[in-house]
Amino acid sequence: MDMDVPSHTEAYLVTNVVTKAVWVIFQLFFYALRPLFHKPKPSGYWEFINLFIQIALDATLIYFWGWKPLAYLILSTFVGGGMHPMAGHFIAEHYVFKLDQETYSYYGPLNLLTWSVGYHNVHIGKILTER
Incomplete structure (x- = not known):
């Protein structure tokens, strides 16, 4: 199953206007987490390198320019990947x-x-319909 497709639990819980709005606002986090x-993989060398670099860059940003630029980047993620038409x-x-499909x-x-x-990679395959 494509990990980008919402899980059965998400489909079960997100059923009304309020829960759908919350889900859309935070959808990038659902998408990433x-x-x-559902299919956890062990962390490898490159994941730790990436984590170290991201923490170092965030710390550098905060050190030189304060918390506002980091807050801007985080809020931009919510706006650009959440409740936005694009x-x-x-x-x-x-x-x-x-x-x-x-x-x-x-x-x-x-x-x-x-x-x-x-222009997305179209995944065609058998989807398990068992719940």
Whole structure:
């Protein structure tokens, strides 16, 4: 199963306007953390290198310019990947319409603004429907 497709638990819990709004606002975090719960992989050398570099860059940013630039970057992530029309591709590409196709592509004009992110790798395969 494609880890970008929301889990059965998410589908079960996110059922009304309020929970859908919260889910969309925080969808990048669900998107990033879902693999850690469903198909966890052991951390390797490069993950620790990446973590060290990210902490060092954040600490440098805070040291030289304070907390506001870091807050700006974090809030930009919420806006750009959450409740924003251009972030709708996260949902549109991974909305299951047919049980044997997990993802879809978008071929419209918004690809000019999103560096062709709509040309998505379409995953076709058997999806387990057991709950």
